[in-house]
Amino acid sequence: xxxxxxxxxxxxxxxxxxxxxxxxxxxxxxxxxxxxxxxxxxxxxxxxxxxxxxxxxxxxxxxxxxxxxxxxxxxxxxxxxxxxxxxxxxxxxxxxxxxxxxxxxxxxxxxxxxxxxxxxxxxxxxxxxxxxxxxxxxxxxxxxxxxxxxxxxxxxxxxxxxxxxxxxxxxxxxxxxxxxxxxxxxxxxxxxxxxxxxxxxxxxxxxxxxxxxxx
Ligand SMILES: Nc1nc2c(ncn2[C@@H]2O[C@H](COP(=O)(O)OP(=O)(O)OP(=O)(O)O)[C@@H](O)[C@H]2O)c(=O)[nH]1
Ligand SMILES: [Mg+2]
Numbered sequence: 001x002x003x004x005x006x007x008x009x010x011x012x013x014x015x016x017x018x019x020x021x022x023x024x025x026x027x028x029x030x031x032x033x034x035x036x037x038x039x040x041x042x043x044x045x046x047x048x049x050x051x052x053x054x055x056x057x058x059x060x061x062x063x064x065x066x067x068x069x070x071x072x073x074x075x076x077x078x079x080x081x082x083x084x085x086x087x088x089x090x091x092x093x094x095x096x097x098x099x100x101x102x103x104x105x106x107x108x109x110x111x112x113x114x115x116x117x118x119x120x121x122x123x124x125x126x127x128x129x130x131x132x133x134x135x136x137x138x139x140x141x142x143x144x145x146x147x148x149x150x151x152x153x154x155x156x157x158x159x160x161x162x163x164x165x166x167x168x169x170x171x172x173x174x175x176x177x178x179x180x181x182x183x184x185x186x187x188x189x190x191x192x193x194x195x196x197x198x199x200x201x202x203x204x205x206x207x208x209x210x211x212x213x214x215x
Pocket of ligand 2: 051052053089090094110111112113
């Protein structure tokens with residue numbers, strides 16, 4: 001090994017960490033000679049489709065949330081027919097982090113779903129490599145604005161159907177047809193509450209983003 005490099009690695013000691021927490025730390029957090037590849041991903045979709053749920057399910061750090069209580073004042077504006085247990089809504093963004101393959105760090109930014117907060121999207125998506133557009137098959141049309149947004153901005157995206165229990169299960173190809181999206185865009189059927197399911201969706205997005213923007 002090049003001596004300059006080996007000197008550097010000898011000089012760098014692991015960051016001081018509480019041994020109890022050490023297990024949860026990733027290699028790149030304790031070893032400065034292994035810088036991670038960090039990238040930004042957006043989680044978008046209509047109101048109440050499960051964006052905050054997805055970011056919370058996969059994040060290895062305590063997710064940053066900007067949830068506000070929903071009150072009677074939003075009756076008539078926010079449709080809770082399909083998610084009657086929903087008590088809060090995202091008013092700015094969700095933020096979480098997940099490390100894949102030990103040194104691929106994804107920073108996840110969940111968008112607010114309500115139309116009155118969409119002015120924030122341009123700022124939120126800046127610098128992202130791609131987006132997950134979450135959809136609920138009971139109200140597919142809610143994801144149209146997000147699809148249009150990423151289509152027109154040229155940002156790579158995948159469509160992820162967040163399957164709610166007790167609802168009809170569709171095949172990815174049915175969803176593709178219904179949304180009229182092209183063959184090369186991955187369509188996943190997943191469960192935003194399950195970590196592995198959400199990780200699969202993230203991997204599909206990273207793979208797709210690499211395919212369409214190879215650099
Ligand atoms: N049964 C079931 N419920 C879910 C699932 N995903 C989310 N939920 C519930 O659906 C509701 C909506 O979830 P959120 O994660 O807040 O949705 P969101 O897209 O972040 O909503 P906004 O930020 O308000 O647009 C919550 O009450 C969740 O507990 C799912 O896969 N199955
Ligand atoms: Mg939310």
